[in-house]
Amino acid sequence: MKSLDKEEQKSKKNGKETKQSPVFTGNFESDLKKVKDLLGENSDILFRKFRLNNTKLKAALFYLDGLSDKELIDKFLLSSLMKPFSETDKEQIKQDGLKDFLKNNVLSIGEIKESDEPEKAVIEILNGSAALIIESVPEVLVLGIKKPKTRDLQEPISEPLVRGPRIGFTENIKDNTAILRNQGQNEDLFFLKKSVGERAKKQTVIAYINGIANQDLVDEIVRRIDKIKIDFLPESGYIEQLIEDNFLSPFPQIQSTERPDRVMGALMEGRVAILLDGTPYVLIAPVTLSMLLQSPEDYYERWIPATLVRLLRFLAAFITLYGPSLYISFISFHPGLIPTKLAISIAGSREGVPFPTLLEAMLMEIAIEILREAGLRLPKPIGPAIGIVGGLIIGEAAVSAGIVSRIMVIVVALTAISSFAMPQYSLGTSLRILRFISMLAASIYGLYGVVLFTLLFLSHLVRLYSFGVPYISPWTPLRMKDLKDFIVRGPMFLMKSRPVLLQTKEPRRKG
Amino acid sequence: MLMNNRNKITTVQATIFTSSYILASGILTLPRTVVAVVKTPDAWLSVLIGGCIAIVLGVIMVKLSQCYPGKTIYQYVNILIGNWAGKTYGILLVIYFVVLSAYEVRTLSDVTSYMILEGTPAWAISMPFIWIGYYLLQGWITSLARLFEIVFPISVAVFLLVILMSTKSFEMDNLRPFLGEGIQPVLKGLTKTVFAYIGFESMLFLVAYMEKPEKAVKSTIFGIGIPILFYVITMVAVIAALSIDGVVHRTWPTLDLIRSYEMKGLLFERFESFLLVIWSMQIFSTFCITYFVAFLGISQMFNIKTQKVLLGLLPFLFLISMTPRTIDEVFSLGDILGKSAIILFGFIPLPLLILAKWKGRVR
Structure with a gap:
């Protein structure tokens, strides 16, 4: 700790020293030294000394290897800066001064800034701009020639759509x-x-x-x-x-x-x-929670199919949360509440399973979570294959070995698929976590546990805000106007107002 | 930060708040208690009239609260009838709400352990329930109102579905004769049926937190109207299916009604579990409201930090809920609560209102 503190003090001192050091003066050698001192010995910073346009004035260009556009520097910058001045040029320089002449007549670049502080100039260099130091000019010209490293625009991998634009954001x-x-x-x-x-x-x-x-x-x-x-x-x-x-x-x-x-x-x-x-x-x-259950595609499709798909998603969310816990509570607490035939067939398939329902469910759920995680981390070509093969083989083997019942496998698989149906990955993850809590509650209290879990879950949701907006709106507080875009995606002619709870400056959409 | 009125509730929420408060333990036992007094198939009429009386009482409270905008009864009763009398009334209210809250917990644990969790100790059932209420209440009245707004419509839908499916076992003869013994027995039943609407007093507190307090009358009428509808439907269905003799001898007649039929060919054949699920959610609502109102009273009368009061009430709730030994003691506790409610909310608010109006005029 002490050494760290010392270092901090040192760096603070350094900072003060550099601040104390005056701005660019126009003295070429000292200006050059200031910039070099600040930059240190970085291998990726290139600098090129030359004589300005065949005059006796010395000049230097700093730029970043890789991030600055080298082609631009070679073909346009340096060539125009090294070409001899003509007579008319010289007269013009006398009129305008050297700096303005360069800016107006020589440097064919859109983004030019002047900087008289070495520190700022260095930050610009590190951002990919080029800095031009010229003898007798007390400012440094910062030339915006950054050529960012980027990839092509591609379809967003994590949120594919059937219908809709194929463009996704990039890293730039x-x-x-x-x-x-x-x-x-x-x-x-x-x-x-x-x-x-x-x-x-x-x-x-x-x-x-x-x-x-x-x-x-x-x-x-x-x-x-x-x-x-x-x-x-x-x-x-x-x-x-x-x-x-x-x-x-x-x-x-x-x-x-x-x-x-x-x-x-x-x-x-x-x-x-x-x-x-x-x-x-x-x-x-x-x-809001409902936003996480929506997909842009809901609006691109016609409203009837879009509404049905939305209903399906709500159902999927319900199954993700409650599938295994309802199974556990009905099988191990209230077999009398389901039809007798079903109860018998489930009991038959559970025959020989040595574990209580909770353990059985936990085994399968954890296995499928591991499979999912493994499928994500594996290299792309083998990921899905491993997932399917692993799932099928483990499921089948677990049933024939008598560790879990067939119906349990169905419940677990259905739950897993339902959680994939969430249009936002992050929501699927939170529901998966909560599912384990609901399973535990169900295994302790049966149906009453599911009720308790629901109350806890809803209590949490109603208390949650996102930047002042109730997380669970528009379900509650109920605003009739917002219900057109909740479970139902209303037809376009209804979509004329913005969500009430966002308190927008203009609540109605134009047109 | 968007300030979406964090401490205010909408008119719809106030309506649902009142309805949720009223609908609770009553719905399972009401047919028995009413029929035991009325003894004719007209018991449902008694429920209807009782509801109308409750609406009148509720409107009186709204008017009273509207005289002191932004203040709850705990705050304005001091101004109205002096510090000592006001404090006494306030403390009585707090005691009443604490006991009522504990009573709800007890009813829940009794019914749950009787119906679906045989052998589970009562403390194990009530403890998580109380803790969740505590967690919810930290979000203040808006959270309560929001939770009810979610739970209540679901309850209504499930309840109507379950009751409507019981029409199979209706015997219309059970409902006849209509007013065969005159109106007398119906009026006698009112002593019981007005109890069933305990909860209409919510307006003594709610008006202070409403976004539009001027709409409080409307939300009272609807807030009590919905339970009236529920109760009347329940009474008619239960009596039609079980006959008045059948109703009197059952502890939970409504549950028995749901148990009395099976639907073949559906995923579920029996539906009492659905009824129990929504019923326990309604109990939770009532429990939370009474808990909230009790703690509101203590913190507003004595200016204590709210969090401490909330936590401090927890053990009392739990211990009181564990006090009655048998189910009969629980029912007699319910009776005492009902009677004190009639005194606290039936007789006192009207003089208070007249006093408030008179004071206002003098001023």
Whole structure:
């Protein structure tokens, strides 16, 4: 600890020293030294000394290997900077001064900034810009020639649709904001830039639609993001965990998505999106439980099939939560409540199974969770194969070995498939966790345990907020207007108002 | 942060709040207690009239509360009748609510251990129940209202379904003759049926927390109207299926009605489990409301930090719920509660209202 403290003090001292050191002076050698001292001995920073346009003035160009556009530097920058000045040029220089002449007539680059502080110039260099130091000019010209490393736009892997745009976000924030801009001309789409991270700064963008989103909501999100104190943000999941309302809840309180259309839809409802450089996952807040059960496709399909699919999803969520626990409570506590024939056939299939129902269910559930996890982590080509083969073989073998009953396998498999039907992976995970709690409750109290679990589960949900919006709305507090888009996806002519609880500046949609 | 009125409830929520409060243990035993007094098939009429009286009483309370906007009875009764008398009334209310709350827990553990969990000790049934209530109440009145808003519609749907399926075993003769012995027995039944609507007093507290307190009358009428509908349907169904002689001799006539039929060809053949599920959720609602109101009283009258009161009440609830030894003692506790409710909420609010109006006029 002590040594750490010392180091900190040292670095603070260093910081002070560099701050004390004056701004660029125009003295070439000392300016060069300042920048070099700040940059240290980094192998990926290149610098090129040359004589400016065949005059006696010395100049140097700093840039980052790999991140700056080398082709641009070679073909355009250096060539134009080394070409001799003509007579008319010289006269012009006398009129304008060297710096302005270079900016106006020589450097054919869109993004040019001036910087008189070495520290700022160095940050720009590290971001991928090139810095041009010229003798007798007391400022450094920062040239925006960053060529970001990115991949092509691809279909989002984690949220595929049958119908809908095939485009997904990428790791590059500039691409992502561009994709959002590209969704339609909208001068009200605001991007608020922030850089977060104490040691390694990273760019985040808070996107919202001015004139729709509630200003208090935007302010609150900005406030929470400003409060983030962390060395480095690898992924937007960090932001999610640092700004969510309740860290003890099993439910995701912020939605993360790879789909631009989903983000755009949320923005148009008056929500706010948070983009982070370096990840294709964009955060949407505030979120409600029903949003996590919806898919953009619900709106692309006609309303009748879309509604049916939604009902199916609610059923799937119910099965995920209650499937095994209802089975346990009916089999081991209340066999009298199910039809006699069914009870007999279940009892018959359980004959020879040495374990109580809970243990039987737990065995299978844990086995299938392990299979799922293994399928995820394996290399892509063999993942699904292992999952299917493992599931089939283990299930079949477990039944024939008499460890579990056939009906148990059906229940477990149905539950697992239901949890896959959740359009948001994170929701499926939380329901899976809760399922184990409900199984335990059912094995202690039977049906009464299921009731207790439900009450606990609902008590938690009604107490949960996401940025001031009740998590379980629009179910409750009941707003009739919002029910058109809850279990039922109403026909388009009904979709004329935004969710009431978001308190948007303009509650009605145009048109 | 969007402030979606964290401490206020909507009109719909207030309505459901009142209905949830009223509908609880009564629905399983009501047919027996009423028929035992009325002794004619017109018992359902008595339930209907009792409900109308309850509405009148409820509206009186609303009017009283509207005289003091933003204040609950604990706060305004002091202003109205002086510090000492007000405190006394407030403390009586708190005691009543604590005991009622414990009574609900006890009913739940009795019925559950009798019906579905034979041999499970009562403490094991009631403890998790109380703890969950404690957890919910930390979210204040809005959480309560929201939970009811979810649970109540489900309860209504399941209840209607289960009762409607029992029409198979109806004997219309059991309902006749209509008013064969005149109106006298029906009126005699009122002494029991008004008890069944205990819960209409919720308006003494709710108005203070409503987004639109001016709509409180409406939500009282609907809030009591829904239970009236429930009770009348239950009475008619139970009497039609079991006949008045059959009703008197059963401890839980409504449950027996549901048990009396089977539906072939469905996933479930018997439905009493459904009834028990929604019924225990309704008990939970009533339990939470009384628990909440009791703790509200203590914290508002004595200015104590709310969290401490909430936790401090827990052992009392548990111990009181364990006090009655037999089921008969539980029922007689229920009787005492009913009588004190009539005194506390039947007779006192009207003079208070007149006093409040008179004071208002003087001012």
